Amino acid sequence: MMPAYDKVKIARKVSRPTAADYIEHIFEGFIELHGDRNFRDDKAVIGGIAFLGDIPVTVLGIQKGKNMEDNIACNFGQPHPEGYRKALRLMKQAEKFGRPVISFINTSGAYPGVGAEERGQGEAIAKNLMEMAALKVPTVSIVIGEGGSGGALALAVADRVWMLENSIYAVLSPEGFASILWKDAKRAKEAADLMKITAEDLLELGVIEKIIKEVDGGCQNDFGFTANLIKGKLEMEIPALMQKPVDELLDERYARFRKFGEFTE
Amino acid sequence: MALLKNRYVSLNETAEPKEKKSFFASLFSKKDEKPEVKEPPKKDDDIPAGSVKCPDCGSIYDKKELGSLKICPKCARYYRLNCKERIRLIADKDSFEEFDANMQPKDPLNFPGYAEKVASLQEKTGLKDAVITGKCTIGGFPAVLGVMDSGFMMASMGSVVGEKVTRAFEYATANRLPIVLFTCSGGARMQEGIVSLMQMAKVSAAAARHSEAGLLYITVLTDPTTGGVTASFAMLGDIILSEPKALIGFAGRRVIEQTIKQKLPDEFQHAEFLQEHGFVDKIVDREALPYTIRDILKIHSGKGGEE
Structure with a gap:
């Protein structure tokens, strides 16, 4: 099996398809909707409405750029509070109109900056966790690259969470983890091996329900292959989730996250 | 509730002498009146x-x-107060009954040194992990109370903190009680990896159900409240109080300074800074906290307060 840190490198490849790429390929008639109605439009989070086949849906994504100019615009995929609040606004809108929500996760984490703290990064993430847990429409989240900590979880408290084969999802980057626990960021490779951040590990832990295949070397080598797989799986899953009565959907989502924890008593 | 009830051993039951003096046996005992300086x-x-x-x-x-x-x-x-000292200040005398007193962490990542670290801190602090939860009365008003302790791995949130706080919310929801949580934390417990991250979702989901039931949740932010605890239950209170000058934030100061390549002013991420930016309802002096909490409970009585 591929060492965990090799997956970290693939997950971070600049050439890796972004949330916008998947949205364009999978959905029809996407209309992007901007802003949190409060402070500004955070380009690290994109969102809008579209059709999945003939089902109206709300789509969200954390967006990384493929070049410096795009990355400056979208802050290297590190959202500010207004990004999370935009996502929440669109999720509540989806709830109002009974649309399922599909989110694409790709962030090293929420942005650690002065403005982000002043505007309540912690509060914004917390609110999303609480609201997503209780959102009365089906939700599916797909980690397409990096799933970095609370900044990723803020869009991933969903009925189904899937990961691409070469994506990672972790409490912190392996570098950050090594730096906190061993005071040595250079031990990131060792940290990655320990942390259980790969799709295989997380499927086994029950953190995700599905792994979506990529071609050798990563999905940038055959984007259509992975995007079509996602599309096919969404076309199966979304109608199935829409069949469930709301109470059942919410109880199952509650139980999905309720089960995590390893302790004795 | 019969099933739940078995899990909660009351103070008086645990107060019996055992081979080692239990945490709660000493909580209200006379000999222990003087707080130890931690x-x-x-x-x-x-x-x-x-x-x-x-x-x-x-x-x-x-x-x-x-x-x-x-x-x-x-x-x-x-x-900083440890949870024993805090509970003594907040709960009415002899009213506190602890929940889940024996819950302790496992080692999901088999992280080198974690089990030993937990064992040595348990020995040193008399705690099983970084939070104590239970029910009590505050100024006569019944409430569920949770207190985190920075003396135990900087009160980082792993499975035990997540589970105990979740159960505290569930108990409060089932019994229509308000909940008061004193937070402090360095964030998610790295040694438990992704399982720690999932605690943020788990606790927030339980907080959502408590809130939907129309019940009151008060958080009291104490020094330091950061990371995954700030980004989950600490910021979800209907009313958010803080102690003066408590450090409160999402990202760590050092991480921000490295990111923006600038020194931050001293008052950055202090309680006063958060209040100014609209994230803390009220900064309350430590001696006034029991009375302020009582007054808030009183205003909400009938809504998750005294019925």
């Missing part, structure tokens, strides 16, 4: 035994002068 001053040869040196103003004084509030008599610096 943050000893830096080793300084000229500090007499039984004295402390304030890390802020440098004054040296007898430990006793800190009193049960643990406030520097010279500069009013707040020393």
